[in-house]
Amino acid sequence: MNALESDLxxxxxxxxxxxxxxxxxxxxxxxxxxxxxxxxKPPRVAGAEASRDRLAWAVALVGMxxxxxxxxxxxxxxxxxxDLTSLRISGGMGGxxxxxPASSAVAVLAAGLLLYLAGLFAPPRGTGPGR
Amino acid sequence: MNLADLGDLDEAERxxxxxxxxxxxxxxxxxxxxxxxxxxxxxxxxxxxxxxxxFGLTLMMVRDPEGAEEVxxxxxxxxxxxxELYDEYRPFYPWLATIAVRLAQNWLxxxxxxxxREGAPIDPERDPALTIDPVDKLITxxxxxxxxxxxxxxxxxxxxxxxxYYRQGMKVSDVAHALGVTSGTVKTLLFRARxxxxxxxxxxxxxxxxxxxxx
Numbered sequence: 019m020n021a022l023e024s025d026l027x028x029x030x031x032x033x034x035x036x037x038x039x040x041x042x043x044x045x046x047x048x049x050x051x052x053x054x055x056x057x058x059k060p061p062r063v064a065g066a067e068a069s070r071d072r073l074a075w076a077v078a079l080v081g082m083x084x085x086x087x088x089x090x091x092x093x094x095x096x097x098x099x100x101d102l103t104s105l106r107i108s109g110g111m112g113g114x115x116x117x118x119p120a121s122s123a124v125a126v127l128a129a130g131l132l133l134y135l136a137g138l139f140a141p142p143r144g145t146g147p148g149r
Numbered sequence: 150m151n152l153a154d155l156g157d158l159d160e161a162e163r164x165x166x167x168x169x170x171x172x173x174x175x176x177x178x179x180x181x182x183x184x185x186x187x188x189x190x191x192x193x194x195x196x197x198x199x200x201x202x203x204f205g206l207t208l209m210m211v212r213d214p215e216g217a218e219e220v221x222x223x224x225x226x227x228x229x230x231x232x233e234l235y236d237e238y239r240p241f242y243p244w245l246a247t248i249a250v251r252l253a254q255n256w257l258x259x260x261x262x263x264x265x266r267e268g269a270p271i272d273p274e275r276d277p278a279l280t281i282d283p284v285d286k287l288i289t290x291x292x293x294x295x296x297x298x299x300x301x302x303x304x305x306x307x308x309x310x311x312x313x314y315y316r317q318g319m320k321v322s323d324v325a326h327a328l329g330v331t332s333g334t335v336k337t338l339l340f341r342a343r344x345x346x347x348x349x350x351x352x353x354x355x356x357x358x359x360x361x362x363x364x
Binding site: 022023025026027028029030031032033034035038039041042043045046047049050 | 189192193196200201202204205208214218221222225226229230288290293294296297300311312315316318343346347350
């Protein structure tokens, strides 16, 4: 090894500035306390987001119920027939169109379907502990 | 470029003590396990062992004492937070130094005021990035200060490689990992740094103080 390399190995280490050690120790202590505090809390669910999620689910459920209920009503009162062998109600698209008389039940069915679709395609928001 | 110079690095590295053995390694491993077990105070042991060395590295890189203090703090805090990722069967300091080098590079990008043309001769007296007075307070030996300023006047990659390889005793492969370059690039950086330093120190010493060195 030559003289330059020897000198480079002995390059002086500067003195530590005052407060460096204390600064590091304080930051680590603060971090540690934050971690401990977060670990002891139950997972926090954002209130507004949870409400929106619940509303979306409620709308979907109500819509589905209304739509199914309207269909069942029409079957019960004889305004529609169910043919299980052909997996169609009153056979074919034409039959389906005929099956839907202009009545309040149809309007309810349509409204229920719309609500169901609105709830189903509401923007998702994650609210679980992983967030 | 003299290939023999590059080969000399391999020879020098083979003769270095293995950093994976020794009482320091045992102490580090014990401290790391204690911290992972929840004993935050044990991290103080790692601070004691490495903070001065790390501060020297960051000061050489950023060339600003306040910046070096900030980067050193950030490096230790990040090491504490990411201690789970450290493989305790590998040397601790290269892992810590890698964190510090990346943080120092970010600091330099944010605070860059002077761009140095690669290959320009060293002129520590005229480099505005070298705040002489604060460094003078931290290094009291005149000869040491002169050498420090010469190394600090090198471009960032070269001075970091010099600090990590020579002063801090890291292997070429560990220096390469810290800098994010290949081992070949590290050897090239060291070669260039030595060439510039020889010229600068010989010029500073003057004809009477010329040092004889093997070519």
